[in-house]
Amino acid sequence: MNKLLIVSPDFPYPPNHGGRKDVWTKILIFKELGFDVDLICTSSEDIPEKDLDFVKTIVNNIEVVKRSYSLLGFLSNKPFQLTSRKALTRVALKYKYTHVILEGDYVLPFLENEEIKKCGNVVYRMHNDEEIYFRELMKSEKTFLKKVYYFLESKKFRKVFESTIKNLENVWFISKDEMKRFNKKVNKSVGEFIPPHVSSNTFIKKKDFKDNRVLFVGSLFMVNNQEAILWYLKNIHKNLVDVQGYHLTIAGNSRGNSLGWLTEVIKENGYQNTVTVEDSPEDLEDLYSSHSIFINPMLHGAGVKLKTVEGIQKGLVVVSTSIGVQGTGLLDNKHVYISDSPDGFKTKLKLLLDNEKEKEKMSMNAQHYLKREFDLSEKFATILK
Structure with missing residues (x-):
């Protein structure tokens, strides 16, 4: 059986907002297609046992990685959304996987994990152009300190794009507009349009x-x-x-x-x-x-x-x-x-x-x-x- 690993920035259940629902529906599709699905996710709080137990009826193995909040994380030249998930670089894999789906920029630290050598096809799913996303949040925000935070994250994500994302070949785009923008930036046609699944x-x-x-x-x-x-x-x-x-x-x-x-x-x-x-x-x-x-x-x-x-x-x-x-x-x-x-x-x-x-x-x-x-x-x- 093909083994598939999903690396998610959040625990996807219950699917009570857009990002969670998008990941959860894909998990259900992969299961229906006959994949043996495992999940690595990050979380800042304890996950209720009833939610973990339910997800285990669909997913074979779950690894929950705690996010780390520190001043050094905020002061890093990398986005805080990545530094707080740095523990993904140290997760040990018990199995080899035919496919790995990285759900967005926030889990990119997993690319630095030596264990990724056990994996076959690694897919990066672009949920947002994070540089634009944080810049747009900055425009909406009224509080000065939060405005500064969003501005800095936007600038840091631009560097992540230049150093890492633009070099990725296997990309799934949730947005047609962002797929066009990405291909224009890298001056070539890359990836697939994979919108949020609706059965x-x-x-x-x-x-x-x-x-x-x-x-x-x-x-x-x-x-x-x-x-x-x-x-x-x-x-x-x-x-x-x-x-x-x-x-x-x-x-x-x-x-x-x-x-x-x-x-x-x-x-x-x-x-x-x-x-x-x-x-x-x-x-x-x-x-x-x-x-x-x-x-x-x-x-x-x-x-x-x-x-x-x-x-x-x-x-x-x-x-x-x-x-x-x-x-x-x-x-x-x-x-x-x-x-x-x-x-x-x-x-x-x-x-x-x-x-x-x-x-x-x-x-x-x-x-x-x-x-x-x-x-x-x-x-x-x-x-x-």
Whole structure:
């Protein structure tokens, strides 16, 4: 049996945010394809035994590597996201592997591990262009020290690209846009477009689109998501509160951080009756089923926004900024509605409110596109022979 090792920057279960879900769905595909799958992951906290036990029903061997937080890590000329995972250079491998999947830049220290000589095909999966990602976070951040941190990480990741990433031959790109940008930088065609997997049998076709309920789902501790939500509340929401049945739900993992930045704005503007906040919900299925429109008003970011893909998969119609759909290939007015201006965003939302036929048409178009482009089962079977 072919043995496959996934090296992940985070424990992928439960798959309660985009990065985790992307890794977890690939693990399930590899298992279905007959691979003997092992997992090495890094974590800053203890993983609940019930989660470990469940993952062990799918994955044969799990090695959890603790992240290291130190002042020297911050002061290093390497990105902190890499220095905090330096222990990956010392992990001992019990087996030889036919394939190794490195899930993003943060686990690149594994390339320095002598044990990698036991491995055959080593694949680097680019989740984000981290130089751009941290630069975009810097633009969203208001706190000076965090702004400096994001700026320095961006500069350090540029050096990582020059010293390591641009020399890698076997690259999988989560984003079409970043694949094009990468190939332009290295002046040659490299890698495969491997979007977040969406199994064709997991799409949900909504029974009706009568409601005018609008949903945002995203990590509420991320500054670019916070910026997006506040932009929407300030520029869009206030112009829709008089639409019959219109209601906004904001849901996501806060990681225990205060949501005062959000609840205070809701209270100050008198939005208590038109906005619901769901902090770290255990199950999102009821939220998806009770809403018909998904919004992604992000202004800064990199890579593919998995929240947009998830919204389409669940049958909702998406209204987004261009950042919210970047790298997916989704087209404005065909699969989704896209606008970067407050007036345009509001206008496109109003086109959908109380328009059941338009919602149904756009939902079907977007789902057909993802079924064609994002179901990776056959592609993995071909490229991992």
